[in-house]
Amino acid sequence: MAVCVAVIAKENYPLYIRSIPTENQLKFHYTVHTSLDVVDEKISAMGKALVDQRELYLGLLYPTEDYKVYGYVTNSKVKFVMVVDSSNTALRDNEIRSMFRKLHNSYTDVMCNPFYNPGDPIQSRAFDNTVTSMMVAAC
Amino acid sequence: MSRQTNRGTESKKMNSELFNLTYGSLVAQLCKDYENDEDVNKQLEKMGYNIGVRLIEDFLARSNVGRCHDFRETADVIAKVAFKMYLGITPTITNWSPAGDEFSLILENNPLVDFVELPDNHSNLIYSNMLCGVLRGALEMVQMAVDVKFAQDTLKGDSVTEIRMKFIRRIEDNLPAGEE
């Protein structure tokens, strides 16, 4: 399913990045980082429309040869980026959307943890588990 | 009159996230202010005690339960009425001691810890210790000295949360010395 899941702070630094262990981690860091170009552009281009429609899902950010990169931005401008294997054509837009929603819920729970300091890297088992479920789920 | 109508058994609704964050930030601030977790636990228990000694008045007014005849009845009232009323859950009562002076409240779901994940360096923190204080304080006002403590905690990786309560003695209404 997802090969990499990332949470990016409002200021665009990473709060959480996890990728499947079989691949080069650094590569995904770059993939996520570069995808922020498109996120920024989408937010600024249709910023208003997004707010109006309360649509947080940004859709496909860009496809590479091997991966598809999807984006999602919360109203607090925290971004979620998910990298999916390109060969995984069975994955529908709706499923991606619901994965993001799940991620968003889990992130909100993290924020509600009194011991979590907003802006710090996310080190939550519960969040980890959510992400794991997205990375291993057979598709 | 209005006071009575306000204190129905039906509870007012409250946002659970706000409740969680309120309790959570209290604990977190204590953690920052106190040198070690034992002190924090003590402080939480004390606060709970102060809540308990007041809350019992509200509880009795609201619930209309009568005097309990034995500790088993007390346990029932605590689990089925008090927990239900204030936390919206009904713990199960188990593990009675043979003497009938000690039992456990098993909380499948502790509403205080919905979002909580303990940081690694707080392994000794009893996050919900305030509950112990509340129970002790409340029972003290109805002439029961009890010992309350957490036996299991989902935050520590246990599958359920268990609060162990032990009856110690009845408190006689002591008159102040010299006024006999």
Next chain:
Amino acid sequence: MSPTQWDFPVELCCRPMAFVTLTGLDVTYNAVHRAIWDAFCANRRADRVPISFKVLPGDHEYPKCRTKRTSYEWYIPKGILKTGWMNKHLNLVPALVVVFYELDWDEAQWKEKQSECATRVEIVRQSLQGRNTKVAVVLIQKKTPLPPGEDLIASERAAALCNACDLSGKSLFVLPHTDHLVGYIIRLENAFYEHAQTYYYTEIRRIKSHKEFLNKTTHQLLFVRHQFKIAFFSELKQDTQNALKNYRTAYNLVHELRSHETNMLEIKTMAGFINYKICRLCFQHNTPLDAIAQFRKHIDLCKKKIGSAELSFEHAAWMSKQFQAFGDLFDEAIKLGLTAIQTQNPGFYYQQAAYYAQERKHLASLLCHHDLSVAYPSPDPLETPNGVLDFYGQRAWRQGILSFDLSDPEKEKAGILALQLKERDVIHSELIISLLSNAVAQFKKYKCPRMKSHLMVQMGEEYYYAKDYTKALKLLDYVMVDYRSERWWTLLTSILSTALKCAYLMAQLKDYITYSLELLGRASTLKDDQKSRIEKNLIMVLMNESPDPEPECDASTVKLAQRLWADRVSLAGSNMFTIEVQDFVPFVQCKAKFLAPSFHVDNPVELYVYLKTDCPHPIRFSKLCVGFSNQEYNQFCVVEEQYQSSDILQQSAQGTMCLVPGKTRKFTFKFVAKTEDVGKKIEITSVDLILGSETGRCVILNWRGGGGDAASAQEAVQAARSFKRRPMLPDTEVHWDSIIIQASTMIISRVPKVSVQLRHEPPALNNEMYCLMITIQSQEDAVIRDVKLTAGLKPGQDANLTQKTLVTLQGTEICDDSSPALLTDIPIGNLQPGEKLDMPLYIRCSTVGTRVFLVYVSYLIDTSVDGKDIVCRCHRDETVTIETVYPFDVAVKFVSIKQFEHLDRVYTDIPFLLMADILSASPWALTILSSQLQLSSFVTPVDELESHVENVVLQTGESASECFCLHCPPMASPQSGVATGSYIISWKRSSAVDNVPVVKTVVTLPHVMVESIPLHIRADLPSFGRVRESLPVKYHLQNKTNLVQDIEIAVEPSDAFMFSGLKQIRLQILPGTQQEMLYNFYPLMAGYQQLPSLNINVLRFPNFTSHMLKRFLPTHVFVKPQGRRVDDDSIEAA
């Protein structure tokens, strides 16, 4: 770069244009021919027909046409497309051959010329035997031809010529070389174009006709070939729609071919060609999405067609080329007006091309690492008899062999080896870098800064692999800033690690140290063992030794680097580096703070510098110094420690400059501020921390301002939010997070020990000399010198106040406008301890309102700070707000003499009263010394003017009034409203001493309306009457005109009076005279009784009614009752 095997042939990439050859033109020696040729060549813009022209001699040999096959039954093709085919039809086999021939219709030797022309045509035809190429003849003529049909000879000869040359009339043209050459040429070439199109049309038909002879088993290749040719001819015919359609079919056919390792390259090559054509045409048709879709399909179909595993680098090279070519096409289309978007721009294709180029390099390194002893096979298996391949995409050593079985495995092996050895010589990095830089340019254009950075990192890494470390560092340095500012520490660490390798390999000391500093820092995501290694290396460098090589550098480069380092060591000397650490995240953090935002000059300035290291081992610094905006203080803030260079990492070292990781170290500095700096800001401009010794290598870590670095601001924010427990620290230590940089402080003057008291009696009265008593008392223990007073209106208020406020020290007379609003630096001299001094300040405010006054006392005193003697200037200031009010309210009005009626107008010559009421508005008693009326020329007093209020004292709210009798003399010219003059009151506060000057308050009197009347009447009567006693009344009528006045007078009877005298009379009054009328009234009733009224009618002035006159007359009189005698007497006695 010279074209490589993977580059598309030019004939594929060019735009195919109809090929037309021109013969019979001598462009070198014949000017006319030259002009014609130029007209064909010059200005070939888009509006000209697409033809490629070539001048050839008349006897040029065109490529021979093979005899056309009549049957395909036994024909087995050897490949898909011959390598020469496209070029042949673009540049060798013309669609039309034009024979130019100079011949005028009236040519004398017509016959001869005609047959020569026919011969030339025949020669061309011979050479083109078997081809469908058209031939046309153009006659170059000197004369302008007549309109068709008019020149009979011309038409006759033209027909004859056509006949002789076996030409249709449509293929014979006349070109007069006159002024309009270009116009003729354009008409000519349009005609050529039609011929060419016909030619290509026939060619397409011809190929199509072969189709029915083909069968699917043996002729699969031919299907592709024919389809390609049809498409290509369609392009030559400029029928791009059909070309596209046919290329698409060809593309599908290619993929239907049975593929095998042996023919994979050929299939991919052709697929690549056709795909290129399709994409190109799609862009040309402005359907970029079709192009992208085709390309994606192409890549998906071919991605897995790797072919021979031993030559898999070829596949990567081919893939790279596909992406690059598509990127080029895309970019070209954009230059022609297509708009691309951020997520779909050529950059992605270049990036992918670069990716495959990297892949190629990787595969090549795996497959081509043959030992140097392996010789290139001989004979060269890549050699072909004619130097080129017959068919695109075939192997040189088995051209035209269609069997999938390898007939000669040895040959195959040699061939593969040859290819591998060739690949080994390819400089892959160059290819990769050039593709990456193409991609960078694109992403820059489409607002993808991060993508750009990422590609630049890749370029940097590629330069690193290519051993061009300088370029690598340049790129990496550039992007580090971005990753640092966005706080992507993992990426930053990765880049820094590469950069450190570069710096190591070049033995670049400063860079090496800089990268080490950051890799040891808290932003670095390196593991501790790595950090530990780097720290040790750093120390070695500082100790003038060579560091250990970085991991993963290959042995040969390390060897070179070690030599470089050794050279550096032997050259050791002045090896001092200053590194500005503010903009990155070094392993040592610094925060400097002044203890207070301000210091009094007589207290020492104190500041702390906090340092903390994040590296794995304790480290020793040699010196810490702080720089200030006033550099004179720098000398006071230096800590230095001597130690053996080998001690730098001593674990046991507990010197002050040895920093233990994670522990905050505080350095305290103290200095005495200069008295000149009072009122100024002292700023920390830099903190320098020195690592290493000045004798060996030495690094100055320089922070601008009070410290902090690229990560500290955000860390402070996070720390403030954090609930994290802080460990207890002894009182002497502090938590790093809680330290706030305070890089500047103010030096303020010493606290003054002098009191300034102000005494006065507010409010101030308008225009008076208001006294503000200033008392200065020294409370110092020593004599204070150079005491100066500045007093007056506080600057910065309403500018008008400055004009309307005067201050002076002289209170004995009213000051004039020359006095200033503020007296500055009045010298007072010295004051002994405890001495007290009174200074009165006189303020004159000429407007009312609120003013703020400033009293500022400054002095010098000798004192000492920290055993250092200084002279301080101290000052104390006081401000006071003073309200100014009017001393009086003066009301002036005009009233009539009789009845004191208020007058809004007065009459010439008739006296009236001026009443002045002075109401004190001052809270203090005022003494009016005198009052004075200054009348204008329009008004004169009736009697002597004298003040009635002299020396009157008015308490608050009391008022004084006085009255003056005035009249207006006749005026020369009549005027309605006239100024009457002014009223001046001279006064002072009752409490004021004698020498306080008198204040004069001037009140301007109101204007009055003056009118003249024709007749004035006045009555003389006693002040009271008595019942039944006669009351004589005399009326005076005065004629105020120059005319004789006729007047009727009638007395109306009254109930209260009887009277004697003329009841009704008509009389005349001479000008300027007066007439008296005497009546005796006899009161009948007591009390305030109405007098009988007098009705007067001035006949000459009918408007002047008795009503108006009546105002001069009394209407009532008081009548006493008739008393008893006794009472009368008693009254009279009283």
